[in-house]
Amino acid sequence: MKNFDKDSLCSSCNSVVQSHDGxxxxxxxxxxxxxxTKCYNESIAEYLGINFEHISFEPITVSDTDGVEHTFHFSIRLLPNMVIIRAVEMKEGIQDGYEFHVNDDVEEDLFYVFKKLFEKIKRAMKQKHIRCDNSMKYEITDEGVxxxxxxxxxxxxxxxxxxVIDGKNVTWDEFGKMLTVYEGFNFKMEIFDKMEEE
Ligand SMILES: [Zn+2]
Structure with a gap:
């Protein structure tokens, strides 16, 4: 099978497709x-018999609480039962960092769905869960969340x-070390779908 890791051409319209958007x-x-995704969504819309106008949202750069900039690229995916807009952080052409999703009804106004996603990104940029301690190792911030x-x-x-916490890759070992300072404490872990937010 062909290697699709790099930017490849769309089999239908021949445009260059970035790896996160194919x-x-x-x-x-x-x-x-x-x-x-444009060709893909149009084929799904045809299958569903609905009017669907694909929109390409331009990348947006947002700063976090430390003033670090994060550039998000967006892709829209139409499924038989929902439309999903995904935001992925890209660094030098590679997906690296934050990733967000929102979903809604297939016939919902895409600008409205996009606004929900953007609000979600802005809320996340205001949150900081980990920071570097004096020896440049990650530690959990005072909120303990x-x-x-x-x-x-x-x-x-x-x-x-x-x-991936605050857009940073944290290995399982690093995460384990972050918890050692909490010996004797209780904790609560909750897992939920990527569309949801807590
Ligand atoms: Zn195409």
């Missing part, structure tokens, strides 16, 4: 089409999760 679609023949998402690392052969 969708592999299996064909009956066993071959794969690589589609930009950590939010983030769970992903995996290709580099870790032990099959342990990789966490």
């Amino acid at each position: 969708i592999l679609v299996g064909q009956k023949s066993g071959e794969y089409d690589y589609l930009c 950590v939010r983030g998402y769970i992903t995996s690392s290709l580099e870790d052969e032990r099959n342990l999760p990789l966490l």
